[in-house]
Amino acid sequence: MILGGLFSVVVAVQPPATTVEQFYHYAEEGQATKTAQITAVSQLSDVDPTDWAFQALQSLVERFGCIAGYPEGTFRGNKALSRYEFAAGLNACLLRLNELLQTATETRLTEDELISLQRLQNEFAAELSLLRNQIYNLEVWADNFNQFSTTTKFNGEAIFALTDAFTNSNQTVLQHRVRFNLKTSFTGQDLLFTQLEMGNASPFDLNTQEGIQTFNIQDNDQNKVELNRLYYQFPVGEHLQLTLAATGTTWDDFVPTINPNLDDHDGGNGTLSAFGQRNPIYRIGGGTGIGLHYQLNPKVNQGIAFSAGYLAANGADATDGNGLFNGDYAALIQMTVYPAENLQFALTYNHAYSTPGNFGFNNGFLNQSWTGTKLVNSLGSSENGVVSNSYGVQLAWQIHPQFILSAWGGYTAARVINLGESQIWNYAVTLGFPDLFKLGSLGGIVIGREPYLSHIDNPETLESEFYQESSWHLEAFYRYPITDNISITPGLIWITNPNQNDQNEDGIIGTLRTTFTF
Numbered sequence: 001m002i003l004g005g006l007f008s009v010v011v012a013v014q015p016p017a018t019t020v021e022q023f024y025h026y027a028e029e030g031q032a033t034k035t036a037q038i039t040a041v042s043q044l045s046d047v048d049p050t051d052w053a054f055q056a057l058q059s060l061v062e063r064f065g066c067i068a069g070y071p072e073g074t075f076r077g078n079k080a081l082s083r084y085e086f087a088a089g090l091n092a093c094l095l096r097l098n099e100l101l102q103t104a105t106e107t108r109l110t111e112d113e114l115i116s117l118q119r120l121q122n123e124f125a126a127e128l129s130l131l132r133n134q135i136y137n138l139e140v141w142a143d144n145f146n147q148f149s150t151t152t153k154f155n156g157e158a159i160f161a162l163t164d165a166f167t168n169s170n171q172t173v174l175q176h177r178v179r180f181n182l183k184t185s186f187t188g189q190d191l192l193f194t195q196l197e198m199g200n201a202s203p204f205d206l207n208t209q210e211g212i213q214t215f216n217i218q219d220n221d222q223n224k225v226e227l228n229r230l231y232y233q234f235p236v237g238e239h240l241q242l243t244l245a246a247t248g249t250t251w252d253d254f255v256p257t258i259n260p261n262l263d264d265h266d267g268g269n270g271t272l273s274a275f276g277q278r279n280p281i282y283r284i285g286g287g288t289g290i291g292l293h294y295q296l297n298p299k300v301n302q303g304i305a306f307s308a309g310y311l312a313a314n315g316a317d318a319t320d321g322n323g324l325f326n327g328d329y330a331a332l333i334q335m336t337v338y339p340a341e342n343l344q345f346a347l348t349y350n351h352a353y354s355t356p357g358n359f360g361f362n363n364g365f366l367n368q369s370w371t372g373t374k375l376v377n378s379l380g381s382s383e384n385g386v387v388s389n390s391y392g393v394q395l396a397w398q399i400h401p402q403f404i405l406s407a408w409g410g411y412t413a414a415r416v417i418n419l420g421e422s423q424i425w426n427y428a429v430t431l432g433f434p435d436l437f438k439l440g441s442l443g444g445i446v447i448g449r450e451p452y453l454s455h456i457d458n459p460e461t462l463e464s465e466f467y468q469e470s471s472w473h474l475e476a477f478y479r480y481p482i483t484d485n486i487s488i489t490p491g492l493i494w495i496t497n498p499n500q501n502d503q504n505e506d507g508i509i510g511t512l513r514t515t516f517t518f
Contacts, residue, residue, distance in 0.1 A: 056116040066096030087127035090120055152184040157268045158516040159215045165204040166508040175201035177215045179228070179266065190234035195248070197228035204509065210450045210473060210495045212370050213511065214267025214274050229253075238298050243291035245311060250363045251282045254291040255307040256336045258346045258394035259406045261432040262444050268515040269442070271430075272477050272491045275371045276446035279408040280426050281390040283371060284352045285330020286364025288315025301344070305336040313364040321355065328354050328366065342398035350390040359386035359414065361451055372451030373471060374499045376424055379414055379453075388414040404432040412451065420457025426450055428473070438481065446475035452500055467501040477511075489513040 060066060094117075097109070109117070121128070157179045164172045177199035184192040200223055201216030229248035235241050243254040257263050257278035264270030264277075271277050289311040297303030313328035321327055330352035338344045358366045360377040380386040390412040398404045412424035428448025436443040450473050477491025495507035 056120055060093050060097070060113065060117075064093065064096050064100065066093040087124045087131055090124055091128060091131060094121075149184070151186060152182050154180070154182055156180045156518050157266060158518075159199075159268050160514045160516075161201070161213070161215055162512045163204075163213070163216075164510050166510060167505055171204065175199070175216055177201055177267075187234075190232070192232045193229065193253075194227070195229035196225055198223050198225045204507075210275070210371065210373060210471065210498060210507070212274050213272050213493070213509070214270070214277065215513065239295050241293045241295075243293075243309070245287070245289045245291060245309075247288055247316065248286070249288070249291070249311060250286040251291075251309065251311070251332055252278060254293050254309065255282070255332065255334055255348075256305070256344070256346060257282055258336070258344055258396045258408070259430060260396055260398065260404050261434055261442055262406065262430050262446075268513075268517070269479060269487065269489075271444055271446060271475065272489070272509075272511055272513065273371075273446065273473070273475055273493055275428070275448070275450050275473055276430060276444070276475050279348070279392045279394055279410050279428075280361045280371045280451050281348060281350050281392045281410045281412065282332075283361040283363050284350050284388060284390055284412075285311045285313070285328075285332065286362075287311050287313040287328075289324065289329075302338050302341075304338070307334045307336065308332065311364060313358070313366055328352075328358055328364065330364070343396070345393070345395040348390075348392040348394065350388075350392070352388045352390075354380060354386045354388070356380055356385050357382050359388070372424075372426070373453065375453045375467070376451045379422055379456075380416055384419055385417050386414050387417065388412050402433055402435055404434070406430045406432065410451070421455075422453060422457070423455040424451050425454050426452065436478070440481040440484075440487075442479040444475075444477050444479075446473065448473050467499065469497045469500050469502045471498060471500050472496045479515075485517050487515050489515065 097117075159177045161175050162172070163175060177197065180196040182192075182194040182196075184194070186192075199215075201213075203212045203216050227247065230246040231249045231253060232244045232246070233241055233254065241254070243249070245253070251257075252263070252265055259278050262270045262276060267274075267277075274283070289309060291309030291311075292307065294306045295303070296305065308331075310329065310331045312324045314322040315324045315327075317323060317327065330350060332348065332350045334346050334348040336344065336346040354360075357380055359380045360370075361372045362370050362377070390410060392408060392410040394406075394408040396404065396406040407427075407429045409427040410425070414422040414424055416422065426449055428446060430447075431445040433443035435441060449471065452471055454468070472495070474494040474496070475491065477489050479487050479489040481487045490512050491510075493507075493509040493511075498504040498507050
């Protein structure tokens with residue numbers, strides 16, 4: 001580099017206010033400590049203009065604006081700057097010049113300026129070296145202080161949502177949910193994922209189980225911290241990834257769900273509703289078990305991939321009728337095809353068994369149905385289990401960098417043991433608009449039908465009369481980033497003919513969701 005290492009001592013610091021003693025004196029007096037950019041050394045009224053170093057630095061500051069001072073343009077104090085303080089100012093200029101050289105700007109140093117810089121570097125070499133060592137030690141200390149673990153990264157998400165259901169039973173609530181994620185890697189290629197959750201959100205009672213929002217899909221016992229999810233993923237060779245699911249694991253943890261952007265897996269940045277995230281057949285089953293994802297092409301999202309898994313809702317329960325193989329379970333297999341960089345589709349099959357009273361599109365959380373009509377989630381009884389076979393097709397096409405079209409369809413043949421067969425359908429089209437009006441934003445539209453009952457052999461097994469009116473799910477939202485870590489999402493969910501019954505009042509839910517990531 002120019003001057004053979006002239007910038008080797010550059011570190012990213014601002015010049016100190018004055019001596020350490022004066023700094024604390026001013027801090028105790030409550031005086032402002034914010035710095036402001038200045039463009040002339042003469043603005044620093046307490047720098048001695050008769051010093052040769054002043055003259056050498058003056059032209060650089062006026063050309064590049066590379067010294068920061070206090071708003072009134074001084075370093076404060078009533079004496080000339082110490083050599084150490086001046087070295088900090090010189091260091092700021094060296095940093096600025098180094099940035100200009102690296103960005104290949106049209107600004108160039110003259111020969112005289114290069115000579116002056118070399119003289120300044122030689123004159124203040126000891127102070128610059130001391131400054132560099134002190135800053136380095138502070139950076140090491142800060143890294144050690146902020147480091148959670150040598151193997152674990154920590155992040156989290158907090159959701160505050162002001163929500164209202166515009167129905168006869170109108171209620172306005174402010175709900176929240178907080179999640180903490182610990183991502184541990186022992187080899188750099190594996191992942192031990194631990195998620196803790198707490199919250200106070202519960203769904204509205206709209207005489208239906210449709211339209212439930214992603215942040216209130218569980219009534220979390222009023223801010224009780226719980227282990228929500230735990231699994232370990234690791235590669236076996238170049239193409240295969242295995243997932244060992246300990247608890248709370250769902251299919252989307254290792255199976256592509258083919259709904260880019262709108263399916264954010266956590267509910268804080270994608271769609272408002274659970275239905276809008278992905279085909280509901282992915283919500284049949286969850287809990288404890290094993291999963292695999294095999295990519296024929298080692299490159300992610302290219303060629304053809306196969307996913308398969310087995311999850312049991314009560315896999316850790318050693319009591320009779322539970323465990324991995326005697327209680328609720330689901331097995332899934334999927335082929336995902338990537339015919340082009342901007343196009344993907346998948347074919348999915350899900351086979352499940354639900355013990356009496358536990359059938360539902362509920363991610364394996366028993367008695368907590370998240371999507372679908374109440375008729376669908378009432379299949380089975382306290383005496384009859386349900387065997388289901390589900391088939392799904394999913395498609396995603398990124399037509400433009402700012403427009404993604406996704407669609408899916410699902411069919412479930414559910415047999416209530418000893419009673420009869422039932423047919424369940426669902427389908428949807430979603431439109432995603434990344435970076436709409438602002439970088440990092442997301443607009444979304446969801447139009448479809450949540451899982452609905454189209455046929456049943458024994459209607460008397462249901463909790464209510466079998467209605468067949470079309471119940472549509474309509475949703476629109478817009479996520480606007482306030483900062484890199486804060487976003488707000490206004491949106492609306494509209495459910496027509498809830499529970500397939502035109503006698504029920506339409507369900508309309510309005511939300512203003514605020515999401516904090518950290």
